[in-house]
Amino acid sequence: VTELPKISARRRRTDKIMRGLVALATAIALVPLVLIIYYLLHKGLSAWSSGFFTTDPNLSQCFPHIPGAPPPPPCNIGGIKSAILGTLEIVGLATVIAVPLGILVALWLTEYGKQSPFANIVRYFVDVMTGVPSIVFGLFIYTLLVVSHIGGDAVGWKGALALALLMTPIVVRSSEVVLLLVPSSLREAALALGAPRWRVVTRVILPTSLSGLITGALLAIARGAGETAPLLFTIGAAHVATADLGQPMNSLPTQIFSDLGQNTDQFVNRAWGAALTLVAMILILNLIARAIARRSRLA
Amino acid sequence: VEAHATTVGGGRSVLERSPLSRLPDQVLRFGLAAIAAGVLVLLAAFLVVLVNESTDAFSHIGVFNFLFRNNWETSQLQEGAACATGNGCTFGAWPMLVGTLVTSGIALVIGVPIAVATALFLTELCPRRARGPLAVLVDLLAAVPSVVYGLWGFIVLAPHLRGFQQTLADALSFIPFIGGGQVAGPSYFLAGLVLAIMILPIVSAISREVIATVPVENKEAALALGATRWEMIRMAVLPYARPGITGGAMLGLGRAVGETIAVAYVIGGSTTLGHSIFEQGQSLAGVIALQFGEAESTPLYKSTLFAAGLILFVMTLFVNLVARRYVVRAGRGRRVGGGAAAPGVTELEAEASPA
Numbered sequence: 238v239t240e241l242p243k244i245s246a247r248r249r250r251t252d253k254i255m256r257g258l259v260a261l262a263t264a265i266a267l268v269p270l271v272l273i274i275y276y277l278l279h280k281g282l283s284a285w286s287s288g289f290f291t292t293d294p295n296l297s298q299c300f301p302h303i304p305g306a307p308p309p310p311p312c313n314i315g316g317i318k319s320a321i322l323g324t325l326e327i328v329g330l331a332t333v334i335a336v337p338l339g340i341l342v343a344l345w346l347t348e349y350g351k352q353s354p355f356a357n358i359v360r361y362f363v364d365v366m367t368g369v370p371s372i373v374f375g376l377f378i379y380t381l382l383v384v385s386h387i388g389g390d391a392v393g394w395k396g397a398l399a400l401a402l403l404m405t406p407i408v409v410r411s412s413e414v415v416l417l418l419v420p421s422s423l424r425e426a427a428l429a430l431g432a433p434r435w436r437v438v439t440r441v442i443l444p445t446s447l448s449g450l451i452t453g454a455l456l457a458i459a460r461g462a463g464e465t466a467p468l469l470f471t472i473g474a475a476h477v478a479t480a481d482l483g484q485p486m487n488s489l490p491t492q493i494f495s496d497l498g499q500n501t502d503q504f505v506n507r508a509w510g511a512a513l514t515l516v517a518m519i520l521i522l523n524l525i526a527r528a529i530a531r532r533s534r535l536a
Numbered sequence: 537v538e539a540h541a542t543t544v545g546g547g548r549s550v551l552e553r554s555p556l557s558r559l560p561d562q563v564l565r566f567g568l569a570a571i572a573a574g575v576l577v578l579l580a581a582f583l584v585v586l587v588n589e590s591t592d593a594f595s596h597i598g599v600f601n602f603l604f605r606n607n608w609e610t611s612q613l614q615e616g617a618a619c620a621t622g623n624g625c626t627f628g629a630w631p632m633l634v635g636t637l638v639t640s641g642i643a644l645v646i647g648v649p650i651a652v653a654t655a656l657f658l659t660e661l662c663p664r665r666a667r668g669p670l671a672v673l674v675d676l677l678a679a680v681p682s683v684v685y686g687l688w689g690f691i692v693l694a695p696h697l698r699g700f701q702q703t704l705a706d707a708l709s710f711i712p713f714i715g716g717g718q719v720a721g722p723s724y725f726l727a728g729l730v731l732a733i734m735i736l737p738i739v740s741a742i743s744r745e746v747i748a749t750v751p752v753e754n755k756e757a758a759l760a761l762g763a764t765r766w767e768m769i770r771m772a773v774l775p776y777a778r779p780g781i782t783g784g785a786m787l788g789l790g791r792a793v794g795e796t797i798a799v800a801y802v803i804g805g806s807t808t809l810g811h812s813i814f815e816q817g818q819s820l821a822g823v824i825a826l827q828f829g830e831a832e833s834t835p836l837y838k839s840t841l842f843a844a845g846l847i848l849f850v851m852t853l854f855v856n857l858v859a860r861r862y863v864v865r866a867g868r869g870r871r872v873g874g875g876a877a878a879p880g881v882t883e884l885e886a887e888a889s890p891a
Contacts, residue, residue: 241762242762244762244764248764248767249764251764251766252764252765252766252767255766255769256661256765256766258653259653259656259657259661260657260661262649262650262653262654262657263653263654263657263658263662263670265650266650266651266653266654266674266677266736266740267670267673267674269677269733270673270674270676270677270680272688272692273680273684273685273688276688276692277684277688338571341567341568341571342568342571342572342575344568345568345569345571345572346572348568349565349568349569350569350572356572358576359572359573359575359576361860362575362576362579363575364856364860365579365853365856365857365860366575366578366579368787368790368791368794368852368853368855368856368859369582369794369849369852369853370793370794370795370796370821370845370848370849370852371794371796372794372796372821372824372825372845372848373582373586373794373845373848373849376585376586376589376824376841376842376845377581377582377585377586380585380589380842381581381585402578405575406575409575433553433557433558433560433561434561434564434565435560435561435563435564438564459679462681463679463680463681463682463683463684464681464682465681465682465683465796465797466796466797466821466825469825469828470828490681490683490797493683493684493687494683494686494797497683497686497687497690497691497801505687505691508687509687509691512681512683512684512687515681515683515684516679516680516681516684519679519680519681520676520679523676523679527672
């Protein structure tokens with residue numbers, strides 16, 4: 238047995254240093270996550286006072302702090318009830334629009350379009366749409382629906398449409414991945430038994446891929462729920478809770494945005510509380526999505 | 537007699553379906569195709585609306601003046617007054633264009649090396665059992681909404697990193713446009729740093745994906761020739777994965793360019809061009825978010841913000857198209873996220889929020 242030449246000390250040292258650096262970079266990557274979670278819990282939980290979830294934001298008793306003047310008397314700025322309700326309603330409507338639409342496009346891509354040129358073009362532009370800045374969705378809906386005063390000025394359902402535009406391509410992409418996982422032997426078996434295409438789709442493909450489709454939809458919802466920019470010009474700036482999507486509404490992200498704009502302790506405090514609420518909602522959606530994905534029959 | 541056995545009614549074979557039972561198939565087929573075509577119509581409509589709304593700005597100011605003049609001045613503007621160039625407001629969006637490019641550049645410089653190192657660690661070096669949990673943690677960064685990054689960056693990061701930024705600025709003061717000056721807190725650099733954190737998960741996920749496709753034979757060959765782990769990574773893994781990592785970085789760039797809310801808060805919101813990366817500035821997306829309210833009643837002002845949106849749209853479109861080419865090439869004809877092995881990236885795309 239011939240002996241292998243020893244690896245030189247220099248090369249071993251380089252190896253050690255580089256491996257150390259790579260591990261260090263990974264540790265650095267996790268620092269912001271730890272810090273954000275720490276601050277969210279630290280500042281957010283203290284903002285969760287008794288009336289936080291049950292009162293609407295209230296600005297009527299509050300006066301802006303004018304530089305030079307004595308600080309205004311403390312006022313009760315209220316909670317985030319309307320913001321939570323608004324987010325639930327707007328994201329709910331966006332989901333009702335985007336999820337079926339996205340799954341239908343994905344179905345066409347996998348079952349009919351396949352690798353045809355037109356299907357590839359659609360695929361390409363769906364990809365492109367996932368990269369459109371979200372504020373552009375807001376501008377688009379603002380021009381089409383808010384300026385034209387269709388059904389009021391800036392109201393809840395218009396914001397929901399902007400979110401739906403943003404969520405649809407995400408649903409298409411994740412659904413297509415899942416639908417491609419359905420074994421073609423299942424399709425062929427159903428077709429060989431004489432089932433028409435639409436029955437194959439409704440009775441074989443959709444049930445088989447259901448859990449994967451739900452996972453994709455939940456992740457798209459989680460993404461939509463955290464978006465601020467599409468809602469800024471489209472939902473109005475209401476503080477009163479309403480169940481009517483035809484009225485101006487409030488939402489958690491826009492509430493945080495405007496509270497941060499005030500930049501006084503009280504408002505920033507409420508922003509932290511609202512941020513913790515929002516992140517908690519999104520994390521729960523994520524966890525559910527991951528749990529469903531793990532139990533999926535496919536993959 | 538045989539013909540009677542195999543046909544019914546109008547001479548149709550029993551093996552064929554009746555026209556009525558074939559109807560749902562046709563409806564499904566063409567209905568779905570129409571919906572898919574709707575996606576294309578939508579994208580075309582985007583472009584039409586943005587171009588249409590911004591014509592006013594471009595025809596009054598000129599494309600060149602809008603893009604490359606450093607004079608965004610709106611503070612003289614009276615509420616509802618007609619706004620024309622020379623009437624108290626001028627619109628040269630150069631400071632914002634620079635803001636967007638500089639912050640995205642900083643984000644790439646800081647974010648990509650860390651993201652690639654994370655991907656290398658997770659795929660090549662980390663103990664197998666820690667892989668899953670660590671990957672989930674990195675991906676969680678994408679689940680944080682951008683307004684929360686804005687809140688954290690503005691309230692926590694800006695004051696805490698002020699000293700650090702000042703040190704950096706002093707140390708780099710010999711390089712023009714980079715260092716020197718008095719650090720305020722929010723700055724191009726801080727915005728770039730926050731963007732780096734925000735693009736980290738997507739770049740890392742795509743890099744992980746691409747690194748996982750490096751053939752085991754290549755790696756084993758390098759090790760068999762006596763390479764150390766790092767030499768194996770440098771000679772077998774990185775060259776093979778480079779196009780995919782480039783594509784991932786481009787997708788990250790697309791995210792960074794379009795990011796709105798977080799940047800709007802941590803960049804400082806000043807529409808005059810800063811002298812160094814440690815001074816306050818503004819980005820294209822940020823100026824739309826922060827000034828749209830006051831611009832709403834002034835046609836030309838509003839039109840300039842749509843023009844900013846159009847530039848942003850075209851920039852991200854271009855960056856994403858280039859990125860797709862790289863990622864597709866790296867995936868050997870398969871889209872990342874388009875194959876059975878890649879649901880992770882699609883999930884991540886869904887989670888990451890660019891605004």
